[in-house]
Amino acid sequence: MKRKTFEGIHRYLCSMNFKSFFQFILCLAIPLAVGGFSGYLTANEINDDWFVNLIKPPFNPPNYLFGPVWTTLYLLMGFSLFLIIRTAKGGLRTNAILVFGIQLFLNFWWSIFFFRFQRPDVALAEIILMWFSILFMLLSFYKVKPVAAYLQIPYLLWVSFASVLNASFWWLNK
Numbered sequence: 001m002k003r004k005t006f007e008g009i010h011r012y013l014c015s016m017n018f019k020s021f022f023q024f025i026l027c028l029a030i031p032l033a034v035g036g037f038s039g040y041l042t043a044n045e046i047n048d049d050w051f052v053n054l055i056k057p058p059f060n061p062p063n064y065l066f067g068p069v070w071t072t073l074y075l076l077m078g079f080s081l082f083l084i085i086r087t088a089k090g091g092l093r094t095n096a097i098l099v100f101g102i103q104l105f106l107n108f109w110w111s112i113f114f115f116r117f118q119r120p121d122v123a124l125a126e127i128i129l130m131w132f133s134i135l136f137m138l139l140s141f142y143k144v145k146p147v148a149a150y151l152q153i154p155y156l157l158w159v160s161f162a163s164v165l166n167a168s169f170w171w172l173n174k
Helices: 003-014 018-046 063-085 091-116 120-144 146-150 153-173
Strands: none
Touching (some): 018 091, 120 153
């Protein structure tokens, strides 16, 4: 990012009143907490014999990459949610927030289905639902605040990749 971009973000954050700043922190915390709790529930299974012994596709990224990627995506989700929350109340805004909650709910369950329950087949069906909910969220966000939708493109791309990865795990190990 350019220096001007960081300066603009800094200026915006400094101009917030307490209520806005609290909303900002809360919007960031919600997806981080959901993702963190899901990760906490499945952390031991990633090193479990079941996962270690799975046949992995050649494009499977190293495990250490997932934490930073997901943290970044959760922060982008939170920032987008904040942008939506800050718009005028109305049906489109309410719908965007509802769709955000649905995709976050599906996001929470994917790793539990895959790692904890050791069900890549169920996780595959679930991640496809999640992909469509993310797409719907992106479209809903666009109607309210386009930049909030643009910030979700990396999330949609990552879940697209994760869907192919999940399908590969299922196919190679069925």
